[in-house]
Amino acid sequence: MSIPLSLSGKVALISGGSRGIGAATVRMFTAAGARVAFSYRSARAQAEALAKECGAAVCHPIASDLNNPEAARVLVAETVRHFGRLDILVANHGVWPEQDVPIDRMSDEQWRSTLSINLDGVFGLVKHGVAQMKSQKAQSKSSPAGHIVLISSTSGQRGEAFHCDYSATKGAIISLTKSLSSELASDGIYVNCVAPGWVDTDMSAGALADPKSGDEIRREIPMGRVGRPEEIAAPVLFLCTEHASFITGEVFNVNGGAVLAG
Numbered sequence: 001m002s003i004p005l006s007l008s009g010k011v012a013l014i015s016g017g018s019r020g021i022g023a024a025t026v027r028m029f030t031a032a033g034a035r036v037a038f039s040y041r042s043a044r045a046q047a048e049a050l051a052k053e054c055g056a057a058v059c060h061p062i063a064s065d066l067n068n069p070e071a072a073r074v075l076v077a078e079t080v081r082h083f084g085r086l087d088i089l090v091a092n093h094g095v096w097p098e099q100d101v102p103i104d105r106m107s108d109e110q111w112r113s114t115l116s117i118n119l120d121g122v123f124g125l126v127k128h129g130v131a132q133m134k135s136q137k138a139q140s141k142s143s144p145a146g147h148i149v150l151i152s153s154t155s156g157q158r159g160e161a162f163h164c165d166y167s168a169t170k171g172a173i174i175s176l177t178k179s180l181s182s183e184l185a186s187d188g189i190y191v192n193c194v195a196p197g198w199v200d201t202d203m204s205a206g207a208l209a210d211p212k213s214g215d216e217i218r219r220e221i222p223m224g225r226v227g228r229p230e231e232i233a234a235p236v237l238f239l240c241t242e243h244a245s246f247i248t249g250e251v252f253n254v255n256g257g258a259v260l261a262g
């Protein structure tokens with residue numbers, strides 16, 4: 001018996017979709033039958049190549065600097081303009097300043113920049129995405145009204161020395177998930193979180209390639225290796241299908257056993 005993970009007929013918006021976990025999620029969602037809009041900040045060539053690979057009829061890249069709620073409003077509006085609706089929101093974009101910085105030497109600019117992208121942008125996406133999902137439900141009485149998956153990190157669960165700005169935002173994402181899941185359950189909107197550990201992406205490439213930090217990272221992971229982007233995208237896909245119809249407010253850990261807590 002085959003049980004497909006289908007998103008047929010659904011429209012998804014995936015932020016930070018041009019590479020890494022985002023690109024893997026775009027590929028999986030379009031393969032599962034969804035029409036997907038995805039944002040990118042500067043990787044235009046990669047975004048256009050991904051859209052061509054997945055098919056222009058079902059995949060639409062949108063340039064967006066998601067560092068404030070207004071930019072998020074425009075991104076949601078463009079998705080609806082292009083595909084007519086919004087059923088799934090995956091807030092995947094974010095920055096991780098690679099350089100270790102003690103808190104007493106962290107600049108106000110770095111702190112504000114990390115929060116504006118990792119948190120303010122997510123707030124805007126959720127705010128305007130939820131408004132769109134609620135309006136669709138009012139018009140069609142569809143159930144469920146929508147799915148939201150926020151991408152956090154093991155850093156948001158156990159902290160990360162010298163990266164307090166990043167950890168603070170990812171911890172906030174977990175709290176946002178738990179708050180919104182109860183707030184939006186009666187509206188038929190599911191809200192879940194996927195918390196990856198170390199993953200082989202452009203963002204983590206420098207730390208993983210360094211002999212000292214790379215070895216330390218792998219030693220902390222019981223499975224002895226870092227994850228692949230596809231291994232994060234698959235749980236995101238599952239949480240947006242009918243097979244996850246009794247799951248909301250969950251923190252889905254995908255970290256090779258590195259953090260055994262929600």
